[in-house]
Amino acid sequence: MQASPAFVLFGGVHLLTLALIVVSALVLPLAVCRYAPAALRPVALALAALLLAQEAVDVALQLWRSGPSVQLLPLHLCTLAVFVTVWMLATGNQRAFELAYFWALAGTTQALATPDLRQGFPDPAFVFFFAGHGLVIVGVAYGALALGLRPYPMSMLRVGLTTLALAAVVFGVNLWLGTNFLYLMAKPAGASLLDWFGPWPWYWLGLVAVAMVSFLVLYAPYFIADWRAGRRHGRPRLPPGGTPPTGL
Template structure:
């Protein structure tokens, strides 16, 4: 079971390799299908699919933790679900089961922004066909697509206040993550240092200033997402002029 082992000598992942481009192509295909077939999907009862997807995400994450334990890689400094995409995964599960609008509002921004960063610049050691490769891309693909499914198929839409809720959520989370980083020597939410691999953070200045730049960037990109996915008013009927009766 070398595909489940801890050594990545035979599975060394390279960014923008054939396997990476394949997963990006799958992402584009999934997003395109969701948008093109959104009206048809509305005709189906998809509740079992939604709950099944939530269970699948939980099982996949549980197996990932088993993999870390088996390979003696589970450490509190990096294994607890305090990364943005780990939090988004559990938000996705909650949304699929509860269908709560406030969960959608936060996941829309954390999922699209966090998962897109992870998918385009993966912080990953294991290439196809290792288990970790499948875990990484399957979870991030679903984290990216689930809020789009709720937008295009279920009819959820963000408001301008959704951005404020998301920024409040992140800023409440940040001090807690900083404390955990200090206690464990971890780097949750990349609040201690930048990732070792190439990432968007490389363009945002040195530590700790990139944290402020990242927050400003997240706010700006959230505005763009809201502008793209907000509810648009249809063409209002033209009101006929009032005529006084003779």
């Protein structure tokens, strides 16, 4: 049996895969809005179903290869982002979009850029890794560009507190099961952003700092758009409390 090719960070296949994800994330929602607006909801449901299907097949494949394992628990942030994105696409829920938006664009993009992956294309591990992570990015882009969902100022606080609470729970699970979900117990084996932040547990501080900066950067386009809209109309787009007009 021929061995799978090794994954090459920022090699040709990696860069081509990233480009395909970016193009899909932009073209799909814009094309549906322009050419098939009546299909907005069906396409959202189809994306949700596709995300669930790839996750189920990936888990089944891992079970077939290695058998049952605590490593299959859905406690990595990118796996949780899959289910939150499915929730958002299926329901249009604002809270789900907030989580998916910040988790995907601050976390899943990091996983795509520096994946904890040894196998290259066409190994199933490569295919399912990039399919799952890439579909999350496509789903979030669809929520923003096609479904009209967006974050608000309080979204950053809500997502930040939710993420910290999740990390506290997962840390306890890691201690109990000897796992490394959320990479709270050790850095990924391959090169990653965490390599810049020192040894365990000090790299946690770097993670928190990067998350805070990422949230601000990701909200900046909406802040600028709201500010420009307020100047054009002579009034703020959001009420003083910074919450959505619908009470979300």
